[in-house]
Amino acid sequence: MEVSRRRILQKHLEPARPLRRCLHVNIEPQFNTATYALMKEVEQERSVGIEQFYKVVNLHKPKKGRISYTRDFLIELANCPEAMKKPEFLPEHPIVLTKARDPGHLRLNEKWWNPGKEEMVEERLHSPY
Amino acid sequence: MNNKFDALKDDDSGDHDQDQGSPKDSEKEKTDEEDKEQNSSKKKMVVPGAGEHPLQYNYTFWYSRRTPGRPASTQSYEQNIKQIGSFASVEQFWRFYSHMIRPGDLTGHSDFHLFKEGIKPMWEDDANKMGGKWIIRLRKGLASRCWENLILAMLGEQFMVGEEICGAVVSVRFQEDIISIWNKTASDQATTARIRDTLRRVLNLPPNTIMEYKTHTDSIKAWEDFHGLVNASGGR
Numbered sequence: 171m172e173v174s175r176r177r178i179l180q181k182h183l184e185p186a187r188p189l190r191r192c193l194h195v196n197i198e199p200q201f202n203t204a205t206y207a208l209m210k211e212v213e214q215e216r217s218v219g220i221e222q223f224y225k226v227v228n229l230h231k232p233k234k235g236r237i238s239y240t241r242d243f244l245i246e247l248a249n250c251p252e253a254m255k256k257p258e259f260l261p262e263h264p265i266v267l268t269k270a271r272d273p274g275h276l277r278l279n280e281k282w283w284n285p286g287k288e289e290m291v292e293e294r295l296h297s298p299y
Numbered sequence: 300m301n302n303k304f305d306a307l308k309d310d311d312s313g314d315h316d317q318d319q320g321s322p323k324d325s326e327k328e329k330t331d332e333e334d335k336e337q338n339s340s341k342k343k344m345v346v347p348g349a350g351e352h353p354l355q356y357n358y359t360f361w362y363s364r365r366t367p368g369r370p371a372s373t374q375s376y377e378q379n380i381k382q383i384g385s386f387a388s389v390e391q392f393w394r395f396y397s398h399m400i401r402p403g404d405l406t407g408h409s410d411f412h413l414f415k416e417g418i419k420p421m422w423e424d425d426a427n428k429m430g431g432k433w434i435i436r437l438r439k440g441l442a443s444r445c446w447e448n449l450i451l452a453m454l455g456e457q458f459m460v461g462e463e464i465c466g467a468v469v470s471v472r473f474q475e476d477i478i479s480i481w482n483k484t485a486s487d488q489a490t491t492a493r494i495r496d497t498l499r500r501v502l503n504l505p506p507n508t509i510m511e512y513k514t515h516t517d518s519i520k521a522w523e524d525f526h527g528l529v530n531a532s533g534g535r
Contacts, residue, residue, distance in 0.1 A: 236355055236456055237353060237354060237355040237456060238355070238455050238456035238457065239352070239389065239454070239455035239456070240455060240457075241448065241451045241452065241455065241457075241501070243455070244389055244451050244454065244455055245451070247352065247389045247390060247393060248393045248396075248397070250390065252348075252351065252390040252393075252394075253389075253390050253393030253394060253397065254393070254394070254397055255394050256394065256398060257384055257386075257391070257394045257395055257398065259384060260383070260384060260395075260398060261381065261382075261383060261384075263362070263381065263383070265362055265383075265399055265400050265405070266383070266398060266399060267397075267398045267399065267400060268398075269398075270394075270397040270398055271397050271398075271401075273393070273397060275443075276447065
């Protein structure tokens with residue numbers, strides 16, 4: 171008896187929240203009429219403004235979104251003449267080459283390792299690229 | 300230990316915003332004869348050339364080689380490490396890369412490092428000190444290919460871990476080669492797991508390849524233990 175009465179009591183206390191929700195629902199339809207259309211229009215206008223603003227900003231700071239490239243795309247670019255030029259500042263050092271290496275080795279697809287074909291890999295390793 | 304940290308605790312502006320570089324850093328850079336040319340090029344920020352493909356971050360190539368006979372200390376490590384150059388676009392990257400020998404052709408105890416501009420390839424750098432690295436040991440003959448796949452994935456933003464990646468290293472050793480990728484927050488398990496999974500995918504490694512994660516604090520401690528700095532640092 172005690173327990174069930176408490177349950178009733180709790181239930182009795184709850185409606186405070188749904189009331190607020192009701193209020194919200196009541197307001198919602200008012201947006202769906204002319205007001206809403208107007209708001210949308212204003213929003214559109216504003217978003218165009220922001221877009222333009224970002225375009226201007228991006229001229230100076232081009233790295234806004236995340237710039238990602240696939241391996242294949244990067245390797246394609248290795249073959250363009252721009253990528254073979256000698257950098258303007260390059261220290262003199264034993265590991266630095268005077269002429270660009272042939273990017274040919276990059277064209278080989280990376281399937282140099284295949285599951286279950288370890289022997290082939292070993293063979294590949296002993297032959298020059 | 301204190302000396303070591305003082306020597307390296309540097310000037311980095313404190314924030315980890317790679318886009319800003321750190322102006323103080325370049326001012327304070329050593330002014331040895333051989334570094335003069337390098338210094339002047341470093342002061343102006345690299346930008347992608349017209350029509351080039353910009354990268355998400357600027358990066359710097361470094362090279363280091365252990366000097367035989369000299370006692371290893373962190374200070375001498377910093378002196379031994381040499382900047383090759385910085386780049387901001389795919390084309391600029393290839394310009395440097397095609398003018399450097401491939402890691403598989405290196406001899407002796409040497410490393411290539413490719414780090415985001417402004418981050419030194421050292422445990423003590425602000426961006427690294429809370430971080431760690433995934434290590435993959437490779438038998439001889441695989442280093443060049445693996446290194447290329449690793450850095451192409453890093454430059455192409457294939458790891459998808461936000462700002463977490465700091466850089467990558469290939470280490471040529473006597474009987475094996477090691478590649479590693481460093482990230483900022485060693486305690487961030489979601490990030491380290493994602494890096495591991497991406498590594499497996501992009502390196503296309505045999506499934507039995509062992510991958511090991513090591514925090515830089517562990518690396519520092521191991522280094523200190525090895526060099527007998529335990530007592531000097533107060534008997535820890």
